[in-house]
Amino acid sequence: MPDLEMTTTSGATTGVSQARVEALAERIRGGLVGPSDPGYDSVRALWNGMIDRRPGLITRCTGTADVMAAVTFACEHDLLVAVRGGGHNVSGNALCDGGLVVDLSLSRAVRADPARRTADAQGGATIGDLDHETQPFGLAVPMGVVTRTGIAGLTLGGGLGWLRRLHGLSSDNLLGADLVTADGRLVRAAPEADADLFWALQGGGGNFGVVTSLSYRAHPVGPEVFFAVVMHPGSDAAEALRFFREWQAGAPDEVSAFAVLWHAPSLDEVPAEHHGTPIVMYLALHGGSPEEGEHALRSLRAHGSPLADLSGRRTYLEVQRFFDDDYPPHSMRYYWKSRYLDRLPDDAVDLLVSLNEAAPTHESTLDVWQLGGAMSRVAPEATAFGDRSAPFLLGIEANWENPRDDDVCIAWARKVYAAVEPFSSGGEYVNFPGFYEDNDALVRDTFGGNLPRLAELKRRYDPTNFFRLNHNIRPA
Ligand SMILES: Cc1cc2nc3c(=O)[nH]c(=O)nc-3n(C[C@H](O)[C@H](O)[C@H](O)COP(=O)(O)OP(=O)(O)OC[C@H]3O[C@@H](n4cnc5c(N)ncnc54)[C@H](O)[C@@H]3O)c2cc1C
Missing domain, CATH: 3.30.465.10 (Uridine Diphospho-n-acetylenolpyruvylglucosamine Reductase; domain 3)
Structure with missing residues (x-):
């Protein structure tokens, strides 16, 4: 049997003997999947349909012993390693070309x-x-x-x-x-x-x-909560976003809200003439009792002349699943970036409204996440996460179906990212990383004063940067 050709950490190709692969297979309870195995394509499929990487070996780990065997094997052969949890990172770093994937998608207990x-x-x-x-x-x-x-x-x-x-x-x-x-x-x-x-x-x-x-x-939490879903037409978009900015500043910690700039979905509750037109949608969950929640969210719902109000009591599980169908796996293509915003002045509001109007697809969104509350009361140095002082995070989501639109969709997201820089003092959310085009700036701006400590710990636990397909911190 010929050796299995695999990619090393330096990008070179190495031959791994079939005998060694068979010995590894004995130790991985979930089994190994390679390019010649049936099912290879479905096992390597990620949520983001843009990602088409061909690992040399996928180790389907069911528990810690499998992971220890996979990591030791990769280390012995100096293999490039990717780690797959739920497979949802837009960057596709849960897979690598030619290397070994530590796949935890069977470890879900x-x-x-x-x-x-x-x-x-x-x-x-x-x-x-x-x-x-x-x-x-x-x-x-x-x-x-x-x-x-x-x-x-x-x-x-x-x-x-x-x-x-x-x-x-x-x-x-x-x-x-x-x-x-x-x-x-x-x-x-x-x-x-x-x-x-x-x-x-x-x-x-x-x-x-x-x-x-x-x-x-x-x-x-739950089982029932109050959940606000209110859509405003594009003609009122700037006004609706300005109201959201003021309203959210007085909301209690129980409320976590978004204002999403989007294009109206074709729902029965939305008048047909608005389908596919720009909108601003408020979404807010109140984590306390439904009665308290209804009271706390009344003023958000009462604003202006919404074109639809889908608010009401729902189970917490229904709220959790509310967006699930909007993000289908494999078939859709995604490119997401983000920026923390220090402020949302009127010119930022107008900018976001016009950028949404110019969105390349109706599935794409600009999400203004309301921050603050409990998450902001943790000191920056208390956890690696870093600074939490920004009142908003702007999520920039290019979402599309046709590969022909790849360039235009990615260009739009990058344009939004660049355009909102004046309203941000730096920092992005590492879980919406694009394709990690500028990893060093991402970790520098995001971790700030925590980066030296992280780099020192990286040196202690991973001196060769074996785990590098991530928002990568280089060993000190
Ligand atoms: C539809 C959708 C909705 C999202 N919504 C939110 C949201 O509401 N809030 C939010 O904060 N983020 C959200 N995200 C972003 C999400 O947090 C990141 O994509 C995250 O990386 C997903 O984790 P995963 O395990 O699925 O990642 P994977 O793609 O499996 O892995 C990504 C990276 O995480 C690391 N990793 C994963 N598992 C492990 C492990 N077991 N051990 C060590 N490292 C591991 C690896 O570095 C890997 O490269 C969303 C993403 C999607 C696609």
Whole structure:
């Protein structure tokens, strides 16, 4: 049998003997998948349909022992390694061409402990997996707003969702994690175990190892909550966005809201003449009782003359799944960037409105995330995540279907990113990283004063930068 040709960390090609591959296969309970295996294409498919990478070997890990075997093997052969949690990063870094993928998509077990109000999850679990096990006990772990997203990549980069202002980032609710480091060892990171490493995992990304399990604090939420969904026509867009800016400043921490600049979906509730026209949509969850929520969100709903108001009581699970169908896997193509905004003056409002009108597809959006509340009360140096003082995050989402539109869609997102720079004092959200075109600027601007400590920890845990396909922190 010929050797398997694989890519090394330097980009060179190396031959790996079939005997060694077979020996590895004995140790990976979930099995190995290579280019000649049936199912290779479906196993290597990621959420972003733009990504078409062909790994040399995919190790389908079901638990920590599999991950230890995969990492040790990759290390022995100096192979380029990608780590796949939920496979939802737009950059496609969960795969690599020619290298080895530590694929955790079969590691999705979750265990809730209602008495202690905690939940433990494997490193390939999705938000939906976590919600499924916690909501029966009236509990929720703060996560993102689309339930198919992987919790590991999301948490390691921070994690912003519907509970961000009430209970903080996902990483703020992390109690501990098990990870396999570049030397194939299992390490526990927690405030009482390895506090430095734990600090680094709260925002520092996949730089330090493969996380095989995460423990979280859970909070009483639901089962019913009040959820506001209000659409304003393009003719009132600037006015609606200005109102949102003022309104959100007085909202209680229970409320986490967005103003989304978009094009109206073809829903029965939206008058047909508005379908496909620019809109501003308010979305707001109140994390307390539905009665309190209805009261707190009344003034947001009462503003102006909305073209549709879909607000009401919903189960927390319905809110969590509200966007799921808007982000189909594989078929759609995505390119996302972001910028923290220090302020949203009238000229920024007008700019966003015109950039939305110029969006290349009706699926693309500009998302003004309301920040502040609990997430902003954590000091920048308390976790790797860094500065949290910005009142808004602008999410820039180019979403499209036709490969012919790749260039125009990516160009639009980059244009928005450049245009809003005057309203930002720097920093992007590492989980919306484009294709990491300028990784060094991304980590410098985002981690700021935390970068030297992160680089030192990177040197301690991964001196050769073995885990490099991420928002990469170079070893000090
Ligand atoms: C539809 C959609 C909605 C989103 N909504 C939100 C949102 O509401 N809030 C928010 O904060 N973010 C959101 N995101 C962004 C999301 O946080 C990132 O894409 C994140 O990387 C997804 O995690 P994943 O495990 O699926 O990533 P993957 O693509 O599997 O992995 C991305 C990177 O994360 C690291 N990684 C993943 N798993 C592990 C692991 N077990 N151990 C070590 N490193 C690992 C690796 O470096 C890997 O390259 C959304 C993304 C999508 C596609």
